[in-house]
Amino acid sequence: MHTDLDPVPTDAVLPSRVDVVIIGGGILGVSTAYFLAKRGVSVALCEKGEIGAEQSSRNWGWVRKQGGDPSEIPLTLHSVELWNTMNEDIGAETGFRTCGxxxxxxxxxxxxxxxxxxxxxxxxxxxxxxxxxxxxxxxxxxxxxxxxxxxxxxxxTDGRAEPQLAAPAIAKAARSRGAAVMTNCAVRGFETSAGRISGVVTEKGSIACGSVVLAGGAWCRIFCANMGIFFPQLKLRTSVMRTKPLEGGPETAAMAPGYSFRRRLDGGYTIGTGFMNYADLVPDSFRMLPLFWPTLRHEWSTIRVRLGRRFFDELTMPARWRLDGVSPFEAARILDPDPVVSDLDRVLETLSADFPVFRSAKIAKQWAGMIDVSPDAMPFLTAIPSTPGFFIATGFSGHGFGNGPGAGYLMADLVTGAKPHVNPHPFRFSRFTDGPRPEYHARV
Known part of the structure; x- marks a missing residue:
């Protein structure tokens, strides 16, 4: 594994019935579970691998308000508000600190x-x-x-948190409020009755429920396809490293075209490749190109395209499966791509030239993650009209960690029918079909 995740206990017995099943134990899934459980809603969270083991623990750990799409700002403001009280609220350490x-x-x-x-x-x-x-x-x-x-x-007032701590801590808090947390428990699909959600089928058995929230990150498209729902999603691969504790470095997090850095709770630094990411060519790259092209042409200089093993992995991945058979989620519990070490070497060289304090930095670990990307780089936080009771929370395109708590709170609003804390209209599923195409706003 790329980092030392704080382990989360799994419930030994699959509940027979709950109000809501959440699929995916990343920052969005655990936040949704927590805010639902706080409202007294019975919840089962099912994670095919370990809590936070994919992009939710592989990101930079930034919690920032600046630079996003204007229509996303209210969600971001609410998220940072929640981060500021999260440690106290859940009674555990997420690593959140205000650093600018x-x-x-x-x-x-x-x-x-x-x-x-x-x-x-x-x-x-x-x-x-x-x-x-x-x-x-x-x-x-x-x-x-x-x-x-x-x-x-x-x-x-921007901040940082520790990805390897945050999702597990929030999952444990959800569990302490009554949510069932099932790890190594892939959901193969959902079942309907009279046209609406009636339950899910997991590898360990079935759970009856009235609502399902899919918060499966980079896996959402393939899950939806098996359920007969077209969901537009691609992935980007990003490489990251962390250093051992380093004295005298900057406290303010910073990003430049060639690198990013932020101080860690342990005194080291998380260092990323700045704006540069890799697009591994896969069959969906060609299927999705017309939808993604308007955004890609704006961001082309920040993306490197590569053809490699991932193309054949996805080409041979089953597109459909029976709910009583093994799903792709059981064959690949955790997406653990290799980092591009040569890029990280160049990043540290450039960073050390700009900030000499990093010349003495000692690399502790290097890793990579897969960012789930939507066509307009905006999240989907939405009900799916064709299947009442089915909701999707994904698609943050690289800024889901910082917005995770606010997104989870909004999903709890949507699932329970409460008045939304922020306007969910910009995040609706139908935004590419019910009017003019959403305008893309580059992040700065």
């Missing part, structure tokens, strides 16, 4: 992009507290920043 974050700008064009984003979210600026930094202001906030950076986008 900066997107470093190398040119006047970068500064213009930062200013453009600030203009697009001006109505939220009092809550965001985001500002565009001049070169001198950048030096005050990030001492020693290289002179080739001319400023940046800064949010003092």
């Amino acid at each position: 974050s900066i997107s470093l700008a190398s040119s006047a064009r970068d500064i213009a992009a930062c200013e453009g984003w600030v203009d697009s979210v001006r109505e939220y600026l009092p809550e965001l507290g985001t500002k565009v930094l001049s070169k001198r202001e950048l030096q005050d906030i990030l001492p020693g920043a290289p002179r080739h950076f001319v400023g940046g986008l800064y949010t003092a």
